[in-house]
Amino acid sequence: MSVAKNLMAGRILEEALFPYPDLREKDREVLGMMVDAIDQFLGPRHQDFKRWDREAGQPAQFIQGLRDLGLFGLIIPEEHGGLGLSNAGYARVLSQSSSHDSSVSLTIGAHSSIGMKGILLFGTAEQKARYLPRLASGEMIAAFCLTESGAGSDAASIRTQAVKDADGSWILNGEKIWITNGGIADLYTVFARTSSPAGKITAFVVEAAWPGVSHGQHEDKMGIRASSTTTVNFADVRIPAANVLDAEGKGFKVAMAILNNGRTGLGGGAVGGMKTLIAHATRQAQTRKQFGTPIAEFGLVRDKISQMTLDCFAAESAVWMVAHYIDSGVEDYSVEAAMSKVFASEALQRAAYEALQIAAGSGFMRDAPYEQITRDCRILTIFEGTNEVLRLYIALSGLKDLGKSLGELKAAVDDIFNNFIKGFGVLTDYAEKRLTRATGVGRDKILTPLPQPLREPAEVYERYTLELAKASDHLLRKHGKAIADRQHDLKRIADIGIDLFVGLCVLSRAAALSKATGEQGVQAIGMARVFAQQAKRRMANTVRRITRNEDEEMGRLAGFILDKGSYPWDVMS
Numbered sequence: 224m225s226v227a228k229n230l231m232a233g234r235i236l237e238e239a240l241f242p243y244p245d246l247r248e249k250d251r252e253v254l255g256m257m258v259d260a261i262d263q264f265l266g267p268r269h270q271d272f273k274r275w276d277r278e279a280g281q282p283a284q285f286i287q288g289l290r291d292l293g294l295f296g297l298i299i300p301e302e303h304g305g306l307g308l309s310n311a312g313y314a315r316v317l318s319q320s321s322s323h324d325s326s327v328s329l330t331i332g333a334h335s336s337i338g339m340k341g342i343l344l345f346g347t348a349e350q351k352a353r354y355l356p357r358l359a360s361g362e363m364i365a366a367f368c369l370t371e372s373g374a375g376s377d378a379a380s381i382r383t384q385a386v387k388d389a390d391g392s393w394i395l396n397g398e399k400i401w402i403t404n405g406g407i408a409d410l411y412t413v414f415a416r417t418s419s420p421a422g423k424i425t426a427f428v429v430e431a432a433w434p435g436v437s438h439g440q441h442e443d444k445m446g447i448r449a450s451s452t453t454t455v456n457f458a459d460v461r462i463p464a465a466n467v468l469d470a471e472g473k474g475f476k477v478a479m480a481i482l483n484n485g486r487t488g489l490g491g492g493a494v495g496g497m498k499t500l501i502a503h504a505t506r507q508a509q510t511r512k513q514f515g516t517p518i519a520e521f522g523l524v525r526d527k528i529s530q531m532t533l534d535c536f537a538a539e540s541a542v543w544m545v546a547h548y549i550d551s552g553v554e555d556y557s558v559e560a561a562m563s564k565v566f567a568s569e570a571l572q573r574a575a576y577e578a579l580q581i582a583a584g585s586g587f588m589r590d591a592p593y594e595q596i597t598r599d600c601r602i603l604t605i606f607e608g609t610n611e612v613l614r615l616y617i618a619l620s621g622l623k624d625l626g627k628s629l630g631e632l633k634a635a636v637d638d639i640f641n642n643f644i645k646g647f648g649v650l651t652d653y654a655e656k657r658l659t660r661a662t663g664v665g666r667d668k669i670l671t672p673l674p675q676p677l678r679e680p681a682e683v684y685e686r687y688t689l690e691l692a693k694a695s696d697h698l699l700r701k702h703g704k705a706i707a708d709r710q711h712d713l714k715r716i717a718d719i720g721i722d723l724f725v726g727l728c729v730l731s732r733a734a735a736l737s738k739a740t741g742e743q744g745v746q747a748i749g750m751a752r753v754f755a756q757q758a759k760r761r762m763a764n765t766v767r768r769i770t771r772n773e774d775e776e777m778g779r780l781a782g783f784i785l786d787k788g789s790y791p792w793d794v795m796s
């Protein structure tokens with residue numbers, strides 16, 4: 224039962240949100256050692272990271288250090304030589320490494336989150352036994368090869384091809400671009416069309432040492448410059464039949480499952496980056512004086528620090544909730560994973576902007592850490608699904624899957640997509656009926672006992688869950704199946720959903736923290752209250768814009784400019 228998809232039907236799946244999950248005891252033990260070891264290893268290397276950013280590369284000796292620390296075996300089960308961390312524990316490690324350097328996190332993360340994840344999720348016992356021990360030790364580093372020059376967001380349009388030979392092996396030809404770890408990997412998870420140029424996609428495990436496999440030059444990137452990004456080429460590469468992942472023709476499903484499962488790694492990294500920015504911004508605000516006063520005394524500077532903190536807490540709450548879903552065997556978490564990725568990546572970019580603004584002129588100098596972080600974090604809204612495409616995915620999967628996740632609604636929702644006139648009003652009716660039945664007052668109450676100060680934020684989410692169901696209903700009623708092409712509206716649905724899901728995670732975490740005595744618990748309640756007010760303003764505005772907007776005028780303006788090919792006005796003419 225997906226929490227996010229249920230929100231679109233006006234339903235808060237309370238049991239999947241409260242109480243806020245704890246880290247597993249076993250993770251705590253490993254993390255206790257790992258976090259210290261990471262700090263000791265990466266902490267003294269900050270000047271090196273700057274140099275490697277300029278020189279664009281990580282020395283082999285440094286990568287050996289990452290191997291020695293066990294950072295390539297984080298999520299590989301102990302029986303295969305790894306540390307056996309859960310998704311939540313893994314995200315926490317990436318948060319720690321990202322607090323030092325993003326390129327380091329990318330080297331580790333591309334290996335675990337996506338490079339070898341296919342073997343973990345879909346590998347046979349034989350494939351696991353053959354590869355996982357070497358992947359755990361870092362003897363083999365992994366990369367994920369999906370993107371091609373003609374296939375970015377539209378990953379299903381790849382042209383790399385694998386043709387089956389008479390003996391059951393495959394011959395692979397094609398080129399992948401922008402592959403993280405491309406230049407240092409020993410093992411690639413490769414996606415190719417099988418049998419015919421229009422055939423289905425199949426996933427393969429390909430070793431870099433096999434004849435016909437090569438990679439291009441290190442790409443000269445804007446950020447994460449030290450991490451390896453290259454093309455990877457396959458020229459008549461023979462792949463044994465035993466190296467197909469899952470089944471022939473199931474490659475697209477494999478790719479999407481890997482990306483969904485890996486998103487908490489990216490989210491954890493974003494949280495680590497925000498924590499570093501908050502620490503820098505705090506130090507700067509306290510030490511820099513203007514007008515005879517530390518700038519930390521100025522309301523506009525304080526506002527930036529509190530907003531960064533609030534964003535970080537919210538991202539952290541959502542990312543670890545999703546990690547918990549994955550660890551506890553929830554099968555349908557892809558929408559929540561996408562929501563947490565979108566929120567965390569954008570929150571980090573806001574934080575990078577504001578932290579640099581607090582440091583102002585000195586923040587603009589390359590000596591300071593901000594410019595590198597600003598460049599490094601820019602990628603997070605682009606890879607592992609652009610945030611635009613993820614927003615469309617969030618809204619469309621939510622709307623389409625309503626029928627599947629809510630048995631009693633199936634026929635009615637099918638009607639909306641098959642015959643939308645018949646489906647008029649079904650979601651609103653459903654949401655209102657259900658809410659009335661559940662509470663007697665027309666709202667889906669959060670029944671978990673919450674401290675009094677958290678009732679008000681709870682009411683915001685209760686109310687806007689109903690609004691989201693009504694908005695979904697309104698849009699389906701108005702556009703029927705054509706909703707799939709209404710991108711502005713889909714974005715609005717996604718944005719309300721993201722605020723609701725992230726806000727509910729914040730609420731749950733604050734409720735758990737409120738039980739702890741001391742200032743942190745009090746501040747957590749305060750953050751939950753403020754987040755809800757901010758979310759309410761955003762959601763109210765978005766709901767309003769579903770019926771009153773300038774979409775058509777903006778569309779015409781875009782059409783005009785696209786026709787012209789440039790901005791045509793000039794004060795001279």
Ligand SMILES: Cc1cc2nc3c(=O)[nH]c(=O)nc-3n(C[C@H](O)[C@H](O)[C@H](O)COP(=O)(O)OP(=O)(O)OC[C@H]3O[C@@H](n4cnc5c(N)ncnc54)[C@H](O)[C@@H]3O)c2cc1C
Binds near residue numbers: 444
């Ligand atoms: C540094 C780096 C590392 C990478 N690492 C890997 C890796 O390890 N493995 C791998 O396989 N790939 C990797 N990628 C590729 C990455 O996943 C793609 O860049 C990403 O999927 C987006 O594809 P694209 O860049 O071709 O953009 P495009 O798909 O061309 O998109 C261009 C713009 O159009 C928007 N857009 C596209 N489709 C739609 C739509 N339907 N509706 C609305 N807007 C749309 C996008 O949001 C974007 O703003 C990496 C990329 C970079 C830059």
